[in-house]
Amino acid sequence: EVQLVESGGGLVQPGRSLRLSCAASGFTFDDYAMHWVRQVPGKGLEWVSGISWNSDTIVYADSVKGRFIISRDNAKNSLYVQLNSLRPEDTAFYYCVKDSWQHLVHPTLDYWGQGTLVTVSS
Amino acid sequence: DIQVTQSPSSLSASVGDRVTITCRASQSISSYLNWYQRKPGKAPKLLVYAASILRSGVPSRFSGSESGTDFTLTINSLQPEDFATYYCQQSFSSPWTFGQGTKVEIK
Numbered sequence: 001e002v003q004l005v006e007s008g009g010g011l012v013q014p015g016r017s018l019r020l021s022c023a024a025s026g027f028t029f030d031d032y033a034m035h036w037v038r039q040v041p042g043k044g045l046e047w048v049s050g051i052s053w054n055s056d057t058i059v060y061a062d063s064v065k066g067r068f069i070i071s072r073d074n075a076k077n078s079l080y081v082q083l084n085s086l087r088p089e090d091t092a093f094y095y096c097v098k099d100s101w102q103h104l105v106h107p108t109l110d111y112w113g114q115g116t117l118v119t120v121s122s
Numbered sequence: 123d124i125q126v127t128q129s130p131s132s133l134s135a136s137v138g139d140r141v142t143i144t145c146r147a148s149q150s151i152s153s154y155l156n157w158y159q160r161k162p163g164k165a166p167k168l169l170v171y172a173a174s175i176l177r178s179g180v181p182s183r184f185s186g187s188e189s190g191t192d193f194t195l196t197i198n199s200l201q202p203e204d205f206a207t208y209y210c211q212q213s214f215s216s217p218w219t220f221g222q223g224t225k226v227e228i229k
Contacts (some may be wrong), residue, residue, distance in 0.1 A: 045158075045166070045209055046222040061125075061217045095165070106154050106213040110177070112165035 002026040002111045004096045005104075009116030012086055020116060022079040022096030030074035033099035035109060036081050038092035047080060048094070053102040064090075067122070086120045093117050123146050126212050128221025134229040141197040142209050143224045148191075151214035155193045157186055160223075161206045169208075172193065200226070 008020040018038070035050040049060045049070040055114055069082040079096055094113035100108040125148035135141050145155065153173040160166045166176050170186035173193055183198045197204055206226055210221040 042221045043209075044158075047218045047220065048217075050216075059216045070139075100171070104216070107218055108168065108171045108213060109158070109166075109169075110168045110169070110209070114165055116130055 002098065004098060004111060004113035006096050006113045006116035007093060009094065009118045011121065013122050014087060015118055016086055018083045018086065018118060020083065020096075020118070022081065022083045024096070024098070027098070029052060029077040030072045031102060033101055033104050033107065034072060034079045035099060035107065036068075036070060036079075036098040037095045037097050037109070037112075038090075039095070040092045042109050046092075047076055049087075050099070050104045050107060051079070052115070057104045059104055072103045083118065086118075088120050091118060091120045123217055124151060124212050124215060124219055124228065126210055126211060126219050126221045127156075128210055128224055130224060131222060132227060134227050135200050136229045137181045137200055139200045139201055141200055141204075143195045143210075143226075145193045145195075145210035145221045147193070147212055147214075150191060151212045153188060155186075155213035156211045156213055156214060157184075157195045158209045158211065159204075160209065166209070179219040197226075202228075204217055 003025045005023045037049040067085045071080045095115045096113040097109045097113040100110045128145045154172045157170040173188040174186040207225045224227045
């Protein structure tokens with residue numbers, strides 16, 4: 001059974017940083033691209049960032065480019081995102097999502113974690 | 123960026139009804155359109171990918187279709203477990219944008 005478990009969320013002040021982690025199990029982690037998707041409570045889904053199976057290709061949404069850094073450790077079956085220079089509008093649930101494909105080409109997001117809440121507030 | 127406009131934002135329907143949800147892309151995206159179901163407190167679930175391919179294990183009352191830049195998710199004979207929010211997502215080009223969501227509520 002595929003499992004994606006996020007951790008690292010919490011309350012953080014504007015301008016500060018936070019690192020989210022995702023522990024993956026139930027599939028061959030280094031065979032698939034991975035993504036972070038976020039959802040402001042009560043609002044829609046926003047794709048944030050994606051990383052190919054071997055980290056060769058990394059893509060960001062414009063809203064987080066230059067502030068967020070996605071990475072993965074295939075030896076640890078883990079996905080990460082470093083959230084820097086956080087803003088109140090970054091407040092959201094952050095979901096770790098598995099892609100159906102190895103490469104970041106036409107992502108099909110086939111498994112999602114339960115999410116971790118990041119609240120940016122003074 | 124490719125915009126995806128989803129409609130309606132919400133609808134009320136009864137068990138047994140046929141429901142249709144539409145997404146319109148701002149430009150051609152070939153068949154690169156996926157549909158997801160989201161229930162409160164649960165992770166989103168992939169239903170349909172590549173516009174019309176039903177994911178394994180998804181009930182056959184769900185179907186997807188396309189006509190140019192318009193894409194439709196149809197639920198035939200709505201069941202109690204289908205009351206949820208549905209999202210489309212274009213996977214043609216980055217940033218891979220989602221529609222605004224359609225909340226399907228019980229009439």
